[in-house]
Amino acid sequence: DIQMTQSPASLSASLGETVTIQCQASEDIYSGLAWYQQKPGKSPQLLIYGASSLQDGVPSRFSGSGSGTQYSLKISSMQTEDEGVYFCQQGLKYPPTFGAGTKLELK
Amino acid sequence: QVQLKETGPDLVQLTQTLSITCTVSGFSLTTYNVHWVRQPPGKGLEWMGAMWNGGGTDYNSAFKSRLSISRDTSKSQVFLKMNSLQTDDTAKYFCARPDYYSGAFDYWGQGVMVTVSS
Numbered sequence: 548d549i550q551m552t553q554s555p556a557s558l559s560a561s562l563g564e565t566v567t568i569q570c571q572a573s574e575d576i577y578s579g580l581a582w583y584q585q586k587p588g589k590s591p592q593l594l595i596y597g598a599s600s601l602q603d604g605v606p607s608r609f610s611g612s613g614s615g616t617q618y619s620l621k622i623s624s625m626q627t628e629d630e631g632v633y634f635c636q637q638g639l640k641y642p643p644t645f646g647a648g649t650k651l652e653l654k
Numbered sequence: 655q656v657q658l659k660e661t662g663p664d665l666v667q668l669t670q671t672l673s674i675t676c677t678v679s680g681f682s683l684t685t686y687n688v689h690w691v692r693q694p695p696g697k698g699l700e701w702m703g704a705m706w707n708g709g710g711t712d713y714n715s716a717f718k719s720r721l722s723i724s725r726d727t728s729k730s731q732v733f734l735k736m737n738s739l740q741t742d743d744t745a746k747y748f749c750a751r752p753d754y755y756s757g758a759f760d761y762w763g764q765g766v767m768v769t770v771s772s
Contacts (some may be wrong), residue, residue, distance in 0.1 A: 581756070581758035589764075590763065591699065596753065602758075602760065634698065634699055636758070636759075638752075638757040642715075643701045644701065645701070646698070648699075
């Protein structure tokens with residue numbers, strides 16, 4: 548199975564601050580990567596697919612980039628509603644695998 | 655609109671069998687795949703398996719032969735059945751639908767929290 552390693556495990560950011568979360572795959576996943584946000588007690592919500600495509604309805608402050616084995620999610624200006632846990636997921640090979648998550652809090 | 659809703663027990667006894675139903679609306683099971691993903695409390699997401707739109711299935715080998723996924727297209731329902739439950743099967747179980755083109759999970763049910771009790 549492809550292993551997904553996310554970093555950091557947690558971080559806190561101030562309002563308006565730029566936030567970056569990293570995800571490393573154990574092998575090349577050819578941009579087959581998605582990012583999700585999950586709030587307490589809720590199901591994950593898709594933010595980014597295909598490594599860099601913004602899901603409909605997701606604010607433009609969210610962006611994804613990367614290739615090969617290294618990917619990142621950037622929030623250009625932290626907002627209160629961005630608190631939550633973020634997961635990356637590779638969909639290139641079965642089984643789909645997820646990163647362990649990054650907990651983002653407002654400082 | 656697209657919706658998925660899981661229904662199942664809150665509590666299952668150790669070594670017993672878990673059965674969860676995912677009822678979908680707004681799309682056809684013969685067009686879209688439906689997957690099962692679980693999340694232990696405070697932990698990450700684990701893909702369990704899939705029901706393909708053509709009727710086939712795929713399973714995470716981590717569940718070996720414990721897991722079975724089936725469907726009833728006339729009722730727009732997908733079923734998860736897992737036997738020999740252990741305490742570490744305590745988790746929230748989600749069904750999710752991947753986007754037809756990207757494969758990313760763009761619709762999720764609200765999940766059902768299942769506790770395995772000894």
